[in-house]
Amino acid sequence: MKPRQTSSAHVLIFPCPAQGHVNSMLNLAQLLALRNLHITFLNTEHVHNRLTRFADIESLPARYPTLRFKTIPDGLPEEHSRSGERSMEPFHSVKVHGKPFLRDILVKEKVTCLVADGFFGKLANEMAEEVGVPSIHFRTISSSCFWTYFWTPYLFESNELPIKGEEDMDRIITTLPGMENLLRCRDLPSFCRPTRADAEPIILLDTIVSETHQTLRPRAVIFNTFDDLEDPALSQIGRRFPTVFTVGPLHQHRESRAPSGSNTMRSSNNSIWEEDTSCMAWLNSQPLRSVIYVSFGSLTTMSRETLLEFWYGLVNSKRRFLWVVRSDMIDAREGKDESIPGELVEGTKERGLMVGWVPQVEVLAHKSVGAFMSHCGWNSTIESVAAGVPMICWPYFADQQVNSRLVSEYWKVGLDMKDVCDRKVVEDMVNDVMLNRKQEFLESAEKLAVLALKSVSEGGSSYANLDRLVEFIELISQERLCTGTS
């Protein structure tokens, strides 16, 4: 890659304060800084402090001289829990309290382009339009789910929604353009499929749909995906949205984009949790593709009963497992009975390792890992796709419902355990993916991984789109510099 001269563009990147959003947007920030665009990455103070503690982000500006960080308060008291079932509160709080801070930074810092998390779509549009800064939305979910959200109002018009009730959950959705006959009602995020009884008012659905439609207003939209992975949804989105940049898997560019001989892109883990790297030594001592890696991301909580069903299923499968159990993963409303049945302790000692947080991209790339049991957050899904690792899906909420259907029915790289949590089902699915149907899933997963790598390599679609994105930002920044005074 040829070095570029420092640009006059100043891009403000503004993610939602959560791991799954900060992660991919910080990857984009580094890639843009590597192209010498001036980048200000705007975190809430809370997230920034955690990134400083656990991801050493303060060392990044030394490696990317055009990248710097700024913070805004999230409006919550310091002692407030921002995880588990309270994890949505910072999102809402920034929406309410963030306006004056965002406006101030856009104006005072002479920002020429705002790249805002689509989850903050309305807030970002209002502020960017008010001060005349061109903006782009970054959607951290899959384009297939984004498209599903966008089209949901029309599913009401075509009478596919609302659903009749539980008996209607396996009905196939036929009128979602590009994705006809792929999703069942149960594959829609729960707020997209109200029953007739609770059809009005649907506050969450209205919010999600209107935030999605906000993405029609900025100059462009960015997805962390690649064309070969989600072509049906992307071709529909391309017809309705002004300019679309598919630049994923973002974490994979890092190898192919770094100037030769440099390790510039390699060492930021973007974690707001402390990684327990001891799992890597444990993985080193396990046989090839023998371990199922289990993680439900940064937001999932579950009851102790559900946790035990997973645990029994894993132990009873007799497979080796590495399981991320975050300290806040058990629903805080649960009682404090911490006794764990002896057979689980014994079974885990023989074959399992449970840790608080791992370097997930490295874990997925490890030769001992044979499959990934996941909640199907979009980052986990695309990281698994890039690593060529088959999946077992246990979607927890929202976009994960759609992603898990893509895994099982569209890409055919795993199984979907949606709406069930039973030790026998866990055991059987683990054995299917790790043993009985291992070859079939591995072959499909490896084919996808080849496509992923191709997309971020020279000549690939995401590689080219990242170049186009840089040019686009330069162009709209020039327009801003020529016309705008704040």
Ligand SMILES: O=c1ccn([C@@H]2O[C@H](COP(=O)(O)OP(=O)(O)O[C@H]3O[C@H](CO)[C@@H](O)[C@H](O)[C@H]3O)[C@@H](O)[C@H]2O)c(=O)[nH]1
């Ligand atoms: O031990 C771990 C566990 C996870 N991760 C990383 O954490 C991120 C988790 O992101 P994701 O898989 O997307 O899950 P969530 O944290 O649940 O992400 C939220 O944000 C995503 C992007 O909008 C949505 O797709 C999800 O539904 C939403 O829950 C990934 O990059 C993982 O590599 C680690 O590094 N170590």
